[in-house]
Every structure is written in structure tokens, then in C-alpha cells.
Amino acid sequence: MPKINLNGKQVQYEVSVRRVRYVRIYMTPEGKLWIVSPTKKVEQFLKEKEDWILSKLQKIEKAKQLSGFPYLGKFYSVKNGKKFEISGEGITLPSEEKLEKTLRKELKILITPIVHDKSEYLGVKPKKIFIRKQKTRWGSCSPRGNLNFNLAMLALPLELIDYLVTHETAHLIEMNHSKRFWKLVSHFHPDWRRKRRELKEWWIIIHNNSIWKQILEGER
Incomplete structure (x- = not known):
């Protein structure tokens, strides 16, 4: 998988060559960068989108640092049990x-x-x-x-x-x-x-x- 250096960060990406007029860019929630393009030469396009790409990756890295189980907007520490139950800051998951x-x-x-x-x-x-x-x-x-x-x-x-x-x-x-x-x-x-x-x-x-x-x- 090719890589590109964006402001000192090595970013992997995948190009899908199709019969399209414009280059399109997607970022999966897990951080995979995917480009749909009429050509494999997309380096200049990625440089132009550098701020957008790095902003997305920063949000993803921040999300990966969160711990616990999010439920109704709150993060709970997790323990295993026989039934689903919330107690204070903890949640039991079956x-x-x-x-x-x-x-x-x-x-x-x-x-x-x-x-x-x-x-x-x-x-x-x-x-x-x-x-x-x-x-x-x-x-x-x-x-x-x-x-x-x-x-x-x-x-x-x-x-x-x-x-x-x-x-x-x-x-x-x-x-x-x-x-x-x-x-x-x-x-x-x-x-x-x-x-x-x-x-x-x-x-x-x-x-x-x-x-x-x-x-x-x-x-x-």
C-alpha cells in the first residue's frame, strides 16, 4: 500500500481507479484513506487535502484513546457478568x-x-x-x-x-x-x-x- 508524507506523518492510502471525472476522497472511521480517481497519480491531490486528512486522523487517534463502554453518551468502566447492569460509573456486560x-x-x-x-x-x-x-x-x-x-x-x-x-x-x-x-x-x-x-x-x-x-x- 503506497504512503505519502503529510507534515511529517506517513499516511497510507489506497487508490481505486475508475472512470470518474473528479477525484474523490474518503476516510473510514478506522483511519483508512481511500481515493477514487481516474488515475493512480494522486499525490498532488493528497497534498492539497493535507489539512483535511490530518484533521480526520487526529480525531480518530483521539477516539482510540477513549476507554470504557459508551452508553447513552457516557463512558462506563466495564466488567463481565451474567446480566446487563449499570452501577455508578461501572457497567456490567453479559x-x-x-x-x-x-x-x-x-x-x-x-x-x-x-x-x-x-x-x-x-x-x-x-x-x-x-x-x-x-x-x-x-x-x-x-x-x-x-x-x-x-x-x-x-x-x-x-x-x-x-x-x-x-x-x-x-x-x-x-x-x-x-x-x-x-x-x-x-x-x-x-x-x-x-x-x-x-x-x-x-x-x-x-x-x-x-x-x-x-x-x-x-x-x-
Whole structure:
């Protein structure tokens, strides 16, 4: 895998050569740099994106330094036990299979009344609510009117969970991200731009947390 020196830091990257007009750059939550380009000669492009790349890597390194298990926005010290339990600053986690079942149940209980509250206000009615382990997004709304939420939402502070539920419920009215859509969302969350930025930070944290990674990468 090729490397490039960016301000004294050796950064690995991978190039996918495709028939595209413009070079596109992606950074995975784990820190893998991936470029889609019409040519393999991307060094100059990476130099131009140096600040962006180093900023992303800095956030990832910071996330890797965090310890404990993030749950509802708080980090808990972990110990193993027979059942899921929070006591002070500590959290007891059962075996992986039992833990996932417990977390699914916890999230469903938590978000269901929020979905109903937002749906009632917006005058919509979702068909079903699903809890999934999604690789690339926090949630989605299907054309059939089903709402899908990422199990990893349980790591987030409650205000961000409320925002995500609002976001997907609003898609029952507007399936795109039009001005009307954001107007619906901003009624509940006028600071939605800030929350979207925070969600990007949390996405990095979760995908660099060993326990959450193990849960999310297990069989779906």
C-alpha cells in the first residue's frame, strides 16, 4: 500500500481507479484513506487535502484513546457478568449474544415513545420499527414506511437519539433532504447542524471502541 508524507506523518492510502471525472476522497472511521480517481497519480491531490486528512486522523487517534463502554453518551468502566447492569460509573456486560439481545430491547423501548410522539405531531404513522446493525448510517426510512435504526444509537446522548428519530420520522413526509424536510426537523431540533457534526464524531468513537465493534461486526 503506497504512503505519502503529510507534515511529517506517513499516511497510507489506497487508490481505486475508475472512470470518474473528479477525484474523490474518503476516510473510514478506522483511519483508512481511500481515493477514487481516474488515475493512480494522486499525490498532488493528497497534498492539497493535507489539512483535511490530518484533521480526520487526529480525531480518530483521539477516539482510540477513549476507554470504557459508551452508553447513552457516557463512558462506563466495564466488567463481565451474567446480566446487563449499570452501577455508578461501572457497567456490567453479559456474553456477546445476550448483550446484543439486551441492547436491541433497550433501544426499542427507548425510541418507540419518541417515534410515536414525533409521528403524532407530524400526522404520520410508521408501519414498523426495526433495530439493525447498519454499517454506513444511523438510520433510514423505507418507501414502505418502515423506520430502521442502528443499534449503535445506544452509545449516543439522548438529545442525539431524539434527533435521529425525528430525522427518520420526518422522512415519512419528505423522502429527500429538501428545504421542507429540514423545516420539519428544525421544529424539534433548530440546532440540527450542530447535532449532525456531533454524530460524525460519535461515529468515529463507536467504530474505534472494541466492544461496539465486536457487536456491530457480528452476524446480522
